[in-house]
Amino acid sequence: MALRVGVIGVGYLGQHHARIFAELQHVELAGVSDANAARADEIAGKYSCASFPDWHALIENCDAVSIVTPTTTHHEIALACLYADKDIFIEKPIAGRLEEAQEIVAEADAKGRILQVGHLERYNPAIVAAASLIHKPGFIEAERLSPFLGRGIDVDVTLDLMIHDIDIVTGIAQSKIRSISAAGDRVLTDRIDAAKAWIEFESGCKALITASRLATEKMRKLRIHQEDSYISIDYQSQEVRRYFKDATGLAFDVIKPENKEPLKEELKDFVFCVDNRICPRVSGREATQALEIVLRINEILEQK
Numbered sequence: 001m002a003l004r005v006g007v008i009g010v011g012y013l014g015q016h017h018a019r020i021f022a023e024l025q026h027v028e029l030a031g032v033s034d035a036n037a038a039r040a041d042e043i044a045g046k047y048s049c050a051s052f053p054d055w056h057a058l059i060e061n062c063d064a065v066s067i068v069t070p071t072t073t074h075h076e077i078a079l080a081c082l083y084a085d086k087d088i089f090i091e092k093p094i095a096g097r098l099e100e101a102q103e104i105v106a107e108a109d110a111k112g113r114i115l116q117v118g119h120l121e122r123y124n125p126a127i128v129a130a131a132s133l134i135h136k137p138g139f140i141e142a143e144r145l146s147p148f149l150g151r152g153i154d155v156d157v158t159l160d161l162m163i164h165d166i167d168i169v170t171g172i173a174q175s176k177i178r179s180i181s182a183a184g185d186r187v188l189t190d191r192i193d194a195a196k197a198w199i200e201f202e203s204g205c206k207a208l209i210t211a212s213r214l215a216t217e218k219m220r221k222l223r224i225h226q227e228d229s230y231i232s233i234d235y236q237s238q239e240v241r242r243y244f245k246d247a248t249g250l251a252f253d254v255i256k257p258e259n260k261e262p263l264k265e266e267l268k269d270f271v272f273c274v275d276n277r278i279c280p281r282v283s284g285r286e287a288t289q290a291l292e293i294v295l296r297i298n299e300i301l302e303q304k
């Protein structure tokens, strides 16, 4: 029997959740809901599913729910889904506050429900391909720059963009954090629009992470320096370059994995985890750890 999935919030990103669930095999897009009823009707028409003016009614008609509403609403909607015994996929960040995230994780555990969080770069083919090349990183640099689009501004850029790289970098460093320093600025909104964080790990690894929604061009890059090489990953082109020293100087080779849509890979995996009752690659706990680090960075930024 097909898994009935509903999508709550079909704005910029939620429309893609709806499209992908409509495309996936053994999945029925049971319906969509949005605070903007006209938008829900439009997406429901496009993907031939029901439109629910009230998301509580959508929950009743699903086995699993994807929550793609603004971050500040995740906690209320996630808890309602869990109380109704639904498996859930929550877009990143899991929530805006640590206590909210912890409550969601505890409720999912108590109910035995699958909880996956949308840190989609884990599914980027370049990240997957680079994994086997990384050993004992000494210095990691991440840059995630976007032009100002007016989206995601209910939260600081650290919560909207930097959290992706916090999740990836801490996964690569595999060590406890020793110290964090950070600087940031509010320019176009009353929240942090650009920030840099310097993280030192107990292993000796150090990371410089930059996020901005004030850039002229979109850029998403990760560089990992280690003893005999450095790895450069372009999240957008999904290309990996490994630079190393040879007789002629600095040489590099290129790994170009098959291009895939990370969101589709991620939602396919969610369905797999629901069907097989296994813990997702990005569990609520891991997403909460990333949130906790971002909130520490925000505290440092507030002190300036």
Ligand code: NAD
Residues within 6 Å of the ligand: 008, 009, 010, 011, 012, 013, 014, 033, 034, 035, 036, 039, 055, 068, 069, 070, 071, 073, 091, 092, 093, 118, 119, 120, 151, 152, 160
């Ligand atoms: P958006 O503003 O384009 O869409 C949000 C939609 O939710 C809107 O259509 C809005 O009407 C609806 N909505 C708001 N409150 C609601 C409520 N209480 N009930 C039902 N619907 C409600 O925002 P977006 O850019 O699509 O972001 C949504 C979420 O996805 C955010 O958590 C964001 O951080 C996340 N996001 C993740 C990525 C990623 O790379 N994984 C990228 C973009 C956005």
